[in-house]
Amino acid sequence: xxxxxxxxxxxxxxxxxxxxxxxxxxxxxxxxxxxxxxxxxxxxxxxxxxxxxxxxxxxxxxxxxxxxxxxxxxxxxxxxxxxxxxxxxxxxxxxxxxxxxxxxxxxxxxxxxxxxxxxxxxxxxxxxxxxxxxxxxxxxxxxxxxxxxxxxxxxxxxxxxxxxxxxxxxxxxxxxxxxxxxxxxxxxxxxxxxxxxxxxxxxxxxxxxxxxxxxxxxxxxxxxxxxxxxxxxxxxxxxxxxxxxxxxxxxxxxxxxxxxxxxxxxxxxxxxxxxxxxxxxxxxxxxxxxxxxxxxxxxxxxxxxxxxxxxxxxxxxxxxxxxxxxxxxxxxxxxxxxxxxxxxxxxxxxxxxxxxxxxxxxxxxxxxxxxxxxxxxxxxxxxxxxxxxxxxxxxxxxxxxxxxxxxxxxxxxxxxxxxxxxxxxxxxxxxxxxxxxxxxxxxxxxxxxxxxxxxxxxxxxxxxxxxxxxxxxxxxxxxxxxxxxxxxxxxxxxxxxxxxxxxxxxxxxxxxxxxxxxxxxxxxxxxxxxxxxxxxxxxxxxxxxxxxxxxxxxxxx
Numbered sequence: 239x240x241x242x243x244x245x246x247x248x249x250x251x252x253x254x255x256x257x258x259x260x261x262x263x264x265x266x267x268x269x270x271x272x273x274x275x276x277x278x279x280x281x282x283x284x285x286x287x288x289x290x291x292x293x294x295x296x297x298x299x300x301x302x303x304x305x306x307x308x309x310x311x312x313x314x315x316x317x318x319x320x321x322x323x324x325x326x327x328x329x330x331x332x333x334x335x336x337x338x339x340x341x342x343x344x345x346x347x348x349x350x351x352x353x354x355x356x357x358x359x360x361x362x363x364x365x366x367x368x369x370x371x372x373x374x375x376x377x378x379x380x381x382x383x384x385x386x387x388x389x390x391x392x393x394x395x396x397x398x399x400x401x402x403x404x405x406x407x408x409x410x411x412x413x414x415x416x417x418x419x420x421x422x423x424x425x426x427x428x429x430x431x432x433x434x435x436x437x438x439x440x441x442x443x444x445x446x447x448x449x450x451x452x453x454x455x456x457x458x459x460x461x462x463x464x465x466x467x468x469x470x471x472x473x474x475x476x477x478x479x480x481x482x483x484x485x486x487x488x489x490x491x492x493x494x495x496x497x498x499x500x501x502x503x504x505x506x507x508x509x510x511x512x513x514x515x516x517x518x519x520x521x522x523x524x525x526x527x528x529x530x531x532x533x534x535x536x537x538x539x540x541x542x543x544x545x546x547x548x549x550x551x552x553x554x555x556x557x558x559x560x561x562x563x564x565x566x567x568x569x570x571x572x573x574x575x576x577x578x579x580x581x582x583x584x585x586x587x588x589x590x591x592x593x594x595x596x597x598x599x600x601x602x603x604x605x606x607x608x609x610x611x612x613x614x615x616x617x618x619x620x621x622x623x624x625x626x627x628x629x630x631x632x633x634x635x636x637x638x639x640x641x642x643x644x645x646x647x648x649x650x651x652x653x654x655x656x657x658x659x660x661x662x663x664x665x666x667x668x669x670x671x672x673x674x675x676x677x678x679x680x681x682x683x684x685x686x687x688x689x690x691x692x693x694x695x696x697x698x699x700x701x702x703x704x705x706x707x708x709x710x711x712x713x714x715x716x717x718x719x720x721x722x723x724x725x726x727x728x729x730x731x732x733x734x735x736x737x738x739x740x741x742x743x744x745x746x747x748x749x750x751x752x753x754x755x756x757x758x759x760x761x762x763x764x765x766x767x768x769x770x771x772x773x774x775x776x777x778x779x780x781x782x783x784x785x786x787x788x789x790x791x792x793x794x795x
Contacts (some may be wrong), residue, residue: 569628629661
């Protein structure tokens with residue numbers, strides 16, 4: 239146990255960035271200011287997201303209470319937390335097999351299950367903290383509308399801390415199976431990415447089809463569901479969320495039985511996942527490491543083909559990302575989210591009502607509403623394009639090999655611009671599938687409207703992506719030990735999310751101002767394009783001018 243706790247605390251410090259902050263506070267006044275600045279930015283990001291989340295919860299809890307659905311809403315929040323843990327847990331657990339410190343770790347006298355548990359436990363701890371942040375506000379608001387006692391809060395603490403256990407245990411076992419399936423095949427990284435993508439799609443489609451069935455019922459069944467079965471219905475895709483919710487909202491033996499069931503299964507799932515995934519952790523990790531090295535060998539025939547320096551830099555960025563499942567899944571996952579979301583919303587039947595696309599076609603959409611719909615589409619595209627960890631870590635991914643980048647016979651500004659174009663290409667890859675899906679699945683939207691929304695979203699994404707590249711060029715996190723750490727522990731990836739949220743404000747201001755002046759929807763689109771294009775050009779010029787100094791200082795104390 240001593241070895242486990244030692245490894246756990248080391249990994250936890252790295253996971254939360256505590257070691258970096260500690261070094262910053264010890265490095266003098268400049269380091270202290272930087273560390274305080276990062277803490278302030280993190281507080282602003284968490285505070286803004288928390289305020290928005292609380293506002294939305296308050297908005298929906300009162301009408302839910304009046305409709306007798308406050309228990310159901312609390313269940314939905316618990317379900318949301320557990321599903322998010324499961325989806326992102328898959329990515330984090332796959333990343334465990336690509337850590338660069340595994341060779342050193344396996345050379346130590348540590349059993350492989352202990353090694354896996356020491357790596358897995360910090361993920362569990364961080365996800366538990368995130369779930370507490372999601373569930374606790376809902377519990378506080380729920381307690382204002384329902385009678386709760388001390389036992390409710392005691393059970394709440396246990397449920398919140400264990401809410402990540404079952405989803406992460408499933409993620410660990412599935413990740414172990416995915417990685418194990420690649421042992422005897424060539425091009426392992428590509429197989430891992432393919433299996434991960436297929437599983438991601440199948441899971442979300444399965445959840446949607448299960449939830450769609452709740453509207454396929456007669457009046458008597460609907461009345462029975464509303465009087466007690468709605469919680470069961472919305473959690474059919476993930477029953478552990480029902481156990482957790484029942485343990486909180488039910489009193490007496492029903493609530494206690496659900497609590498004991500949830501607690502027992504959670505602990506059992508963690509033990510089972512440690513046994514299953516830990517039993518093959520060393521063999522699978524070593525195999526993946528060897529595969530990564532073999533697949534990164536240089537093909538002299540291909541490398542000798544003449545091409546421009548700019549194209550070579552761009553190709554290098556793509557090769558780096560596509561050769562790593564961790565980089566690829568974190569950078570390109572948004573390309574799947576948009577089309578799946580559109581398909582689930584418009585084409586999965588909702589009982590006797592049919593699919594939403596059929597309903598909209600029957601009802602029709604007034605012309606004056608179409609403009610607002612397109613603004614919403616552009617906003618969705620903007621968020622898909624700016625959740626872009628690939629752009630926010632373009633220099634961080636160089637790691638300790640950044641000296642090689644500095645010695646290339648290429649102007650630093652061309653290096654910076656190549657990385658910017660790469661980041662914008664990721665945004666395009668995230669946005670275009672959504673536009674194509676909307677074109678084929680929503681006939682009430684014309685191709686010109688979709689092209690306009692897509693163009694506006696891409697132009698609005700450019701300042702955020704350029705700002706993210708600039709931040710990573712100024713202060714890259716080069717001392718990472720694993721590819722997962724380069725993405726997950728990068729402060730610049732967090733800063734980009736904050737930047738994306740902050741940049742919404744001027745765009746909303748532009749739309750509000752033009753509408754207040756009653757200049758029409760054409761003027762709204764023109765103003766958005768002109769202002770965002772001007773800001774983009776200014777940031778690109780600044781990026782090119784600062785590149786020689788910032789790239790030259792990389793890796794130097």
